Amino acid sequence: MVYPCSMEKGRLPRILILTAGYGEGHHSAAGGVRDALAGRAEVCVTDLCAEAMPGMFRVTRAAYLWIISRTPRLWKLMYEVSDRRNLAEKPVKGLGPVEHLLERLLREWKPDAVVSTYMVYPYMLDSLAARTGKAVPYLTVVTDSCVINKSWLCSESPLWAVTDPWTREIMMEKGLPPDRLCVTGFPVNPGLGALAREHPVSWREGEPFRVLYFAQRSARHAREELEAMLEADPAISVTCILGRRFRRIYPHLRDLRARYGRRLKVRGWTRRVPHYLSASHVVVGKAGGATVHEVLAAARPMLVNFLLPGQEEGNAHLLEKLGGGCHVPDARALASALSGMMADGGAQWRRMHENLLKADMTGGSGRIADLVLKLAQEHTN
Template sequence: MKKILILTASFGEGHNSAARGVRDGLARVAPTADVELRDLFAETYGSANEFVRRAYLAVINRWPRSWGYVYRWLDHKKDFDKSFRRFSRLKNHFATLLDRFQPDVVVSTFPPFPYLLRQILGPSGRCKNVVVVTDSITVNAIWYRCVADYFFVPNEPSAGVLRAGGISPQIIKTFGFPVSPKFADLMRDRPSPPNSDRRVLYVVNPPTMRAPELVRRLIDLDIHLTVTVGHADKLRPAIEAAAGRGKIEIIGWTEELPRMLGASHLLIGKAGGATVQETIAAGCPMIINHVVSGQEEGNARLIVETNSGAVALSPAEVVVQVRRAFADGAKQWREWATNIRRLSKPRAGLEIAEFLSSI
């Protein structure tokens, strides 16, 4: 029985989403495999990790351009391995887990873990070291300046960054981003939106007071609007007030995002790794209304450069793009939809699981 350890961290939903996608893919493809999914930072540092996590999310959501300076500094850094040697408590916890679980494969969706695994085990080759890169195009060097057996990337532009960084093409696998297998279940052609049923999904993230303003503007359009507020329940009254008597559906935290994306003609949301890759998997064109400098710029470029949607960073710009999408018999929307379907890899999680089972 194969043992596979999946490592993640809650510093951005992309890492967790990729980890869950690999786990859920394995549950279908290799149901007898012994799989553990762990967040070792949270387990090791507890409340201190939670404080740092919240501070990080506050910075990227409130001051996204400021994070760009940190991101670019990391990209030019050469001594990641030396920096991670300071995490002695984390390494001890990791080593204990390795001794107990004895994995055949360690899959990392958060950059520090491949470095730490190498420091603990050395070049022994006791288990395969696999890196799942969650960024597109602007792939930070922290992802690939480690020693690993394989690097899984979401698309060819990301693979090109790794090759340019000196990674052998033989160990780069372009499976796609490991979205939930639910996306593969929902594969279907998306019909053009009739005039009376243009379905727009707005995923509120970050939860700021700009969201009610956007809802106030969207509600005046001839669309069926669904808004998800996630865990930001305090924002719901403001969203409801902004909608007034308009036609709107407001949803809190949900695990039905694959189905909702599959039923929508447009997604409005931030350029997070998970969000962009899930809308690509669903073949749903996207209007990006928030971009974190550095790490999310590549995700935004992927949508724009493939003509699969647009970037609109103010409520007024978003409304302009929604109108444009559905104008002239939804001409722009049909173009976006055709292009994003070419990118779609809804079986990526399953294909990754098949590969992991074979090594």
């Protein structure tokens, strides 16, 4: 159902979307909701942490990225500590400027409803409502699946948007009211949902088996995994996305380009990920929330070559529950998994692809847009 756009004559509803740059999932979710609201609402998307405390944000974000890439065991410890903390009772210290910026935005921009894709902001909205007596309805978009940290659970959120029925069940078991838990799917870019329908993919023996590979670890890991994949079967061709790490990693891969020729393509930062997804048979990469759900929306099987303890384990579990992917802990397991997918004329790959088509993990952005517009309408009536 599409809810009306106008709150009063001549005005679209105002929707404030809050995000944070600690991981790509929050920004990706915010962008998906923004795109789904286009033409139906006046939208403001803001990274409160980056805007309120830019210097501190740069330092903490760099520390976060260093920890998750270099010391995953430390990240696991930090995750476990946060999973025992009630943020409603013990808020994160040092975020006063962030809450003050949020208060100013609510006062000056006057949104009709708020969408939060980061777990800290709902507590600030609750605090401001209690302090000022002015509550703005909001919706919390949970960007994790199957493994849900306590930091998502202790706010007074009117609604939580979750990715799948298993995640909803887990959150109910943790004490959240069922009528406030909505299975929407992850809010990927609305255009990605069309990939599975408009760009069907098939494979037969003798044809290239195209792998989209996101190199998100070290040059050594990238080299080991690329060699393993390309040696596994001569039909395999790989498009390797290095992103902003191109200059650092590509010199270590240059000789592989010469050895494997057209079977290996290396790209830097690109806006054409949907194009590469549509042309691929399988995706290999880290189990980040945004990446996994974009792959699910495109109905391309995925092999997870790296995951963070905690929430990313949940994303890998979701892939396995849907029958569309699995975790491969090293280069040898990666090569074996690809060979297995191609065996018997690609029977396993075809089964995984069909599983994801049946799951139809699309439309999350539109469903969340509908929910927040309904919240805004109820607030102003």
